[in-house]
Amino acid sequence: MNKLVKRMSLLGALLISMIVLSSCGTREAAHQSVWQHAKQTDSITWGVKADTKLFGLMDVKDSKIKGFDVDIAQALTKKMLGKNGKANFVQVSSQTRIPLLKNGNIDAVIATMTITPDREKIVDFSNSYFDAGQSLLVKKGSPIKNVKDLNKTGTKVIGVVGANSVENIQKFAPKASVLQLQDYAQALTALKSGQGQALTTDNGILFGMAVDNPDYRVVGGTFTKEPYGIAINKGQGEFKSNINKALHEIEADGTYNRIIKKWFGNIAGFNYKEVER
Known part of the structure; x- marks a missing residue:
């Protein structure tokens, strides 16, 4: 019996150590420079919704998530990293998007996320990229x-x-x-x-x-008024600055309005002209 107790105690200690080490690794990943990693890998991993038509919805025909948020993320990635930059997408929900971001599983969240004072205590936001209500x-x-x-x-x-x-x-x-x-x-x-x-x-x-x-x-x-922002981890000022710069560029060169018209131009009752930039 004593041997069994000792073995169980040892197993428990090992499991706790593994959890601690895993969480430490995740926290370290979340605090690394996202921008430097993006440049090294030529890629950015975005958290997007897959259940929200027009913004992010899974297409069952090819298993790809499509929508306004996805197209904006792809356009921003190209502006930030060049034509070879790759946008990777991870499915999130309203309740998982912040935990996944904080854990370092994704680099940024672009998922119909309203900029609010409470959320700004936890994450940083880019400039608004869509003015909802x-x-x-x-x-x-x-x-x-x-x-x-x-x-x-x-x-x-x-x-x-x-x-x-x-x-x-x-x-x-x-x-x-x-x-x-x-x-x-x-x-x-x-x-x-x-x-x-x-x-x-x-x-x-x-x-x-x-x-x-x-x-x-x-x-x-x-x-x-529900201004949507791109959420990133605290302490990622360089990454945030580059997102805002790229957002300004796609607004200035007409890319933003082309994407708006693509997704909202034919929606009955929705005046897409009100959200053009």
């Missing part, structure tokens, strides 16, 4: 026309875990209850099954849902 998606014929209509006891609003849209609803419609789900696919399914009267997030994301679901529409305009 929070809105509502409802079934056609719904009595809900704007966010004020949600402020009734018994009204249920659907949101996504890790998105600041949930907090905003609690501010604008405190009497409503919020059902939080893990991703936008689950949230849309919940809306269709009647688990809530409205789904809330940024207008660009909602318009993407409405494209594939003509029985639903975006209502109420926008009731918040």
Whole structure:
């Protein structure tokens, strides 16, 4: 029995050591110069969503993630590293994007991420690359026309875990209850099954849902301002400066507006001219 206890104790100690060493390695990777590593490897690894039509959605035909965020990341990579620069993509969600960034699994997050004071305490952001605003998606014929209509006891609003849209609803419609789900696919399914009267997030994301679901529409305009930024780890000033420089360049040479028009130019109800630069 004593031998067994000793063996178990030794095994436990070894496992703890492995975890500690692994986490130390991850922390070290996260604090290395991302920009120097990008230049050495001619590549940047971006965290993007794969469940958000128009911004980042997995194409089942070729298993590639496609969308506005992906195209912007590719354009920035070429500006920063030259024509041979490679943009690698890792799928993230609203709740995994910051942990993956902090752990050094990705170099930057470009995933419909609003710049907020709370997030700026944890990560750094580039300049805004897309000016969104929070809105509502409802079934056609719904009595809900704007966010004020949600402020009734018994009204249920659907949101996504890790998105600041949930907090905003609690501010604008405190009497409503919020059902939080893990991703936008689950949230849309919940809306269709009647688990809530409205789904809330940024207008660009909602318009993407409405494209594939003509029985639903975006209502109420926008009731918040949601500037999207590219998130990077703290202490990566050189990398941040190069992202901002590249962002300015793709805006100046027309690349940005071409990508905007590609993804939003034909979306009914969405005025892409308002987000051109």
